[in-house]
Amino acid sequence: MAESEWPARGSKTRLMILWLGTAVAVLILTGRLFYWQVMRHNDLREIGQRWQLVDIPIPALRGTIKDRHGFVLALDEYEFEVFATPRDVRDPDGLAAELAPVLDTDQGTLVTLLSQTSEPSVSLVWDAPLQVAREVETIRDQWNAGAIGISPARKRVYPEKEMACHLLGFVTYDHEGDYDAFYGVEEFYSEELRGLEGSWGGASDALNLSISIGSRNVLLPQDGREVILTVDRTIQGLVEDELRRGLSEYGAEKGTIIVMAPQTGAILAMASYPCYDPNPHLGQEIPKELFINPAVSDAYEPGSVFKVVTMAAALDSGTVGRYGTYYDQGQIFVGGHLIVNWDRNAWGTISMTDLLKYSLNVGAATLSTSLGAEGFYDYVERFGFGQMTGIDLPYESKGIMRVPGDGDWREGDLGTNSFGQGIAVTPIQMITAVAAVANDGVLPRPYVVQRIEQNGQIIKEFHPQPGRTAISPLVAKELTEMLVDSLAGKQNLSIPGYAIAGKTGTAQIPVAGGYHPVDTIGCFVGYAPADDPQFIILVKMDRPRESPWGSVVAVPVFRRIAEKLFVYLGIPPDDVRMAST
Amino acid sequence: MKTDPVYLPRVHIRSPAELRSSMRFTGKTMGLFLLVLLLGSLIGSFYLNQASHTAAAGLEVLRLTGERERWRQDSAELRKRISQLESLSNVRRKAEALGFVEADTVEYLGVDNLPSEPSDAGISASPSTEDGHLEEPASEELATWWGELMARFESWMSTRP
Numbered sequence: 023m024a025e026s027e028w029p030a031r032g033s034k035t036r037l038m039i040l041w042l043g044t045a046v047a048v049l050i051l052t053g054r055l056f057y058w059q060v061m062r063h064n065d066l067r068e069i070g071q072r073w074q075l076v077d078i079p080i081p082a083l084r085g086t087i088k089d090r091h092g093f094v095l096a097l098d099e100y101e102f103e104v105f106a107t108p109r110d111v112r113d114p115d116g117l118a119a120e121l122a123p124v125l126d127t128d129q130g131t132l133v134t135l136l137s138q139t140s141e142p143s144v145s146l147v148w149d150a151p152l153q154v155a156r157e158v159e160t161i162r163d164q165w166n167a168g169a170i171g172i173s174p175a176r177k178r179v180y181p182e183k184e185m186a187c188h189l190l191g192f193v194t195y196d197h198e199g200d201y202d203a204f205y206g207v208e209e210f211y212s213e214e215l216r217g218l219e220g221s222w223g224g225a226s227d228a229l230n231l232s233i234s235i236g237s238r239n240v241l242l243p244q245d246g247r248e249v250i251l252t253v254d255r256t257i258q259g260l261v262e263d264e265l266r267r268g269l270s271e272y273g274a275e276k277g278t279i280i281v282m283a284p285q286t287g288a289i290l291a292m293a294s295y296p297c298y299d300p301n302p303h304l305g306q307e308i309p310k311e312l313f314i315n316p317a318v319s320d321a322y323e324p325g326s327v328f329k330v331v332t333m334a335a336a337l338d339s340g341t342v343g344r345y346g347t348y349y350d351q352g353q354i355f356v357g358g359h360l361i362v363n364w365d366r367n368a369w370g371t372i373s374m375t376d377l378l379k380y381s382l383n384v385g386a387a388t389l390s391t392s393l394g395a396e397g398f399y400d401y402v403e404r405f406g407f408g409q410m411t412g413i414d415l416p417y418e419s420k421g422i423m424r425v426p427g428d429g430d431w432r433e434g435d436l437g438t439n440s441f442g443q444g445i446a447v448t449p450i451q452m453i454t455a456v457a458a459v460a461n462d463g464v465l466p467r468p469y470v471v472q473r474i475e476q477n478g479q480i481i482k483e484f485h486p487q488p489g490r491t492a493i494s495p496l497v498a499k500e501l502t503e504m505l506v507d508s509l510a511g512k513q514n515l516s517i518p519g520y521a522i523a524g525k526t527g528t529a530q531i532p533v534a535g536g537y538h539p540v541d542t543i544g545c546f547v548g549y550a551p552a553d554d555p556q557f558i559i560l561v562k563m564d565r566p567r568e569s570p571w572g573s574v575v576a577v578p579v580f581r582r583i584a585e586k587l588f589v590y591l592g593i594p595p596d597d598v599r600m601a602s603t
Numbered sequence: 604m605k606t607d608p609v610y611l612p613r614v615h616i617r618s619p620a621e622l623r624s625s626m627r628f629t630g631k632t633m634g635l636f637l638l639v640l641l642l643g644s645l646i647g648s649f650y651l652n653q654a655s656h657t658a659a660a661g662l663e664v665l666r667l668t669g670e671r672e673r674w675r676q677d678s679a680e681l682r683k684r685i686s687q688l689e690s691l692s693n694v695r696r697k698a699e700a701l702g703f704v705e706a707d708t709v710e711y712l713g714v715d716n717l718p719s720e721p722s723d724a725g726i727s728a729s730p731s732t733e734d735g736h737l738e739e740p741a742s743e744e745l746a747t748w749w750g751e752l753m754a755r756f757e758s759w760m761s762t763r764p
Contacts, residue, residue, distance in 0.1 A: 080672065083679060094686035100676045152680045174676065181686040222668060224661075240668060259691045589709050598711045 076226035081176055082217025085246030087190060087207055089255040090472065096180050096190055096208070096300075102155035103173045104147045108139045110169040117165055124157045125150065149177070176201070180300045186258050188315035189251075189292045189415070189470065192300035205313050207249060207470060209416045214474050214482075217246035248475040252288035257281055260586050261291040268579035269295055273567030274544075278316050278449050279583070284457035284549055284558040286486035287466030289413075292317050318413060321421045321446035322562070325529030325572070326381040327547050328442030330456055333378060334501055335401030336389040338463075338493040344500045347371050354384045354391075357433025361387045361441075364528075378525065379508035383441040390440035395426045398436060402445075404492040405455040406465055413450055413468040414484075422446035442529060453560040455492075456547045459505075460523070460555040463498040465489035506552045515548075515577050517585055519595025523555075524548020524580070526572040531565070541565045544572035546580045550588075551596055557587055 058066065087096040104125065111117055118132035125132070125147050135144045150158065155172050162170040178193040178201075191206025203212040220243030261279045269277050281291040294316045298308045314320065336342045352368030354361050363369065363382050377385035390398045402408070408423035423445050424431040438444040447455075450468055458465040467487040474482040493501075505523035509515055515522060527545045530537035544566055549558035561576040561583075569575055587593070687693065 080668075083675075086682075093689055093691075094682070097679075097682060097686060099679050099683040152676055174672075179683055179686070181683070181690045182692070183690075185691065240664065255691055585707075586705075589706050594711045598713065601713060 074225055075223055078222040080220035080222060080241075080243045081174065082219050082243035083176065083245040084178065084193065084201070084217060085215035085248050087215070087249045087251065089251050089253050089258070091255065092250070093255045094181055095186060095251070095253075095255070096178060096193075098176050099179050100152060100174045101177045102147075102150045102152070102158075103145055103175060104150050104155070104158050105143050105145045105171045105173065106136055106169055107143050107171070108136055108141055111136045111165075112169075117161075117169070120161050120165075121146065121158070121170075124154060124161065126154075143171070177302065178300075182255070182259075183301060184297045184299050185255070185262060186253065186291075186293065187297045187300050188294050188313075188317065189253065189289075190300060191313075191416075194302065205417070206315060206415060207251065210414055211249050211471060211474075215246040215249060218244040220244070247481055249471055250473045250475060251470055252283075252290065252472045253292070253470060254290050256590060257587065258291040258293060260590075261583060262293045262295070262297075264579050264583050265293050265295050267582075268561070268563060268575065271578075272544075272563060272569065272575040274563040274575065275565040276316070277564060278320075278560070278562045279579070280317055280449055280453050280560045281583070281587070282453055282457055282466075282468060282558050284460035284466060284555045287454070287457070287468045288472065288486065289468055289470045290557065292470070314417065315415060317449045318411075318415050318418045319448065321419050321448050322543055322564075323445065323529040323532060324442040324447050324452050325527035325543065325545065326383075326386075326441055327452060327456070327525050327527030327545055327572075328445070328447075329378060329381065329386045329440070330459060330501070330505070330525045330547070331402060331405050331407075332386045332389050332398070332440045333374065333504070334405070334459060334493050334497065335393055335398060337374075337501060338401070338497045339393055339397055341392045341397075342374060342389060344374060344504065347373050348377070348385055348388050350382055350384050352384060354387050354437065356387055356391055356437025357435070359432070359434030359437055361437045375504045375507045378504060381441075381526065386440040387437035390436050395433075395436050398440070399425045401492070402439070404465075404490060405458060406451055406489070406492075407445065407447055407455065411448075411450050411454050411468050412489075414471055418450070419448050421448055421451055442527060449560055449562055452545075453547055453558060456525070456549070456560075457558050458489075458492045459498050459501050460549040460558055461488075461498070462495040463491055463493040465492050502552050509548075512573070512577065514573075515581050517550075517581060517588070519597065520550055520584070520588060520593075521552040521596055522548050522550045522584065523552040526577060528570060528572045540570070542570040544570065544575040546572055546576035548580055548584070550584055551593060551599065553596070554599075556591060556593055557584075559583055559587075 083098040086094055086098075088094055104121075106117075108114070114133050114136035118129050118136055121127070122129035122132050127147065132146065135146060138144055147154075150172075155174075158170065158172055162172070176195050178195065180187075180190065180192075187206075189206050191204050191208035191210075193201050193203045193208050195201040203209045203215070208215065220241045221239070223239040223241075261281060265277050265279050268274070276295055278294045279291065280289065280293075282289055292315075296312060298312045299306075337344065342348075348371075350363070350369035350372045352363060352366065361383055363384050369376075369380065369382060369384075372380070372382060372385055376382075377389075393401070402423065403425075408420060408425070410418045410420045412418075423439075424435055435444050454465060454468055465488070467489050469484055469487075472484055473480050502523045505525060506521050509522060509524060515524075524547055527543075527547075529543040529545070531541045531543060532538075543562060543564050545560065545562040547558065547560045549555040559580050561579045563572075563575045563579070566575040593599070
């Protein structure tokens with residue numbers, strides 16, 4: 023009995039071991055399956071998709087920049103890379119013969135490129151225009167389809183070339199389709215202008231070519247938004263013409279002109295020279311300093327134009343009345359610093375209007391010292407100096423202004439600052455400050471973009487934002503009349519029928535240890551019509567050779583621009599305008 | 604005496620009824636199999652049909668996406684060409700070629716009692732009936748109207764210095 027049961031017991035044990043073994047194996051397999059299928063699911067799916075799915079990007083076009091009337095100043099276009107896979111080219115000579123006239127390339131060079139069978143792909147042309155790409159497509163259809171490829175890329179185009187280059191900035195694309203926006207509106211509004219790239223996602227075969235069945239995800243690209251500027255292309259064009267002409271006539275090194283609507287702060291034109299063509303050119307080397315927009319980034323000593331601020335402060339504070347006078351002794355000491363007039367003469371009893379007319383430093387210093395440091399600098403700050411104007415452009419400088427309490431402020435600064443020496447301002451700060459006088463004493467906030475659109479719909483609209491009140495409307499009106507009177511008799515400024523308010527300035531250029539003995543900056547800021555200002559213009563000419571004076575080099579440029587603006591903007595002479603209102 | 608047991612094969616002979624029943628079962632099975640085959644074929648053909656439609660639609664999507672891109676490229680090219688033609692330098696060059704010059708001085712004339720609508724034109728720009736609805740002018744009327752307009756234009760041109 024025991025002998026007959028032994029094998030049966032052994033069989034059961036073996037069966038048990040087999041079951042256990044199987045169970046353990048199943049458990050292990052289940053565990054591994056769980057690990058790979060559940061725990062590593064996402065990783066594996068990602069790896070699989072990477073192999074199986076192809077994701078073809080569809081580039082979005084960067085938004086267009088337009089002037090206030092809708093004329094295009096910057097837009098994207100396509101250019102095409104034409105490339106070939108040499109190992110698929112059966113007849114390099116024949117293909118090169120067909121491609122050479124289309125690509126405008128040497129046939130021998132193409133044969134060499136198409137014969138490089140060790141290379142997986144060779145680029146024939148980087149920047150073929152659309153028409154060439156279409157012709158290449160026709161040739162490709164006649165030859166082996168895999169032999170020639172065409173890949174679109176984007177390119178930024180500035181149809182007006184150099185016009186408003188500092189204002190617009192520029193964009194560079196690389197061959198991967200990535201880009202960088204530098205300076206100007208391009209940089210400041212880059213997020214708005216940037217489009218959303220689309221993609222075509224789907225299954226791919228072993229050659230990474232897309233398969234037309236299976237799941238896919240087509241995401242259409244969304245082009246960038248349109249940015250509409252306050253700038254008027256026609257005004258910008260005439261300003262640039264006059265700037266170039268002025269620089270040539272007076273032998274100036276460089277210059278800046280800004281035209282602004284003083285009641286809103288809208289910039290109608292902003293030009294600086296030398297400038298550059300932002301359109302990308304092969305091998306083009308542009309000195310980096312040209313990229314900086316001098317109108318908002320370059321600080322300079324404003325010279326006598328600053329007397330407008332000093333006079334405004336004196337009038338508004340009640341330090342002096344419009345018809346007040348002072349006795350000009352030809353010199354004044356402020357903080358131990360001797361201040362003299364531009365002609366080193368004593369002018370005797372002088373009215374406030376004549377102070378402006380003859381641009382007397384002693385008079386300006388007399389006013390600032392009468393105001394006192396606290397009062398004077400309070401007004402200087404109210405006019406926006408020492409701080410950024412908030413214009414929607416990058417790299418705005420706030421200038422250099424020392425105030426009492428600063429370690430490097432000296433009492434003499436109170437005197438020199440009153441006539442624009444020892445203080446550095448940007449052209450945009452200066453024109454904004456004088457615009458406050460034209461705008462009933464309220465400082466406008468300058469801006470260059472009026473709205474942002476997408477597909478014809480307005481996404482954002484920028485309305486004029488008045489800044490702080492610098493002086494009272496009454497004082498602003500009085501000062502305007504004084505500025506008009508101070509310019510009376512200046513033949514090179516006279517535009518018959520129109521009253522113009524403004525102030526000339528001739529500033530010395532600081533160098534190490536003092537001021538340059540010869541070089542100056544000549545400038546003029548003026549607005550018209552004086553009783554209802556429609557535009558304000560700042561003209562700044564650096565280092566003119568023909569004459570050092572702003573009244574000689576900047577005023578004629580202002581007059582020529584103003585004359586044309588009266589015609590272009592349809593501003594009738596004062597008497598006609600008064601009669602019709 | 605113990606004799607070894609004799610094992611005889613047990614033969615089961617199906618009765619005709621059993622045989623018929625068995626054949627019926629086989630027939631049912633076959634029928635079921637064919638039905639499944641048929642259903643499978645139907646489902647298969649349906650799937651293949653759908654797959655081919657999907658593939659065709661996928662190809663169409665690919666083609667349309669490509670075509671859309673080509674239109675976008677053409678459109679961008681046209682926009683660029685328009686902007687270049689509209690550029691200030693080009694417009695100025697064309698204007699100068701046509702003999703236009705810049706306006707240097709503008710004379711403003713004061714006009715008393717300037718009417719808001721031109722009253723002496725004599726020709727209605729938009730002929731309309733009394734109830735305000737537009738009416739298509741007869742061809743003779745149109746010819747007369749055009750003739751009058753041209754005559755006025757020529758007389759105006761001839762009076763110019």
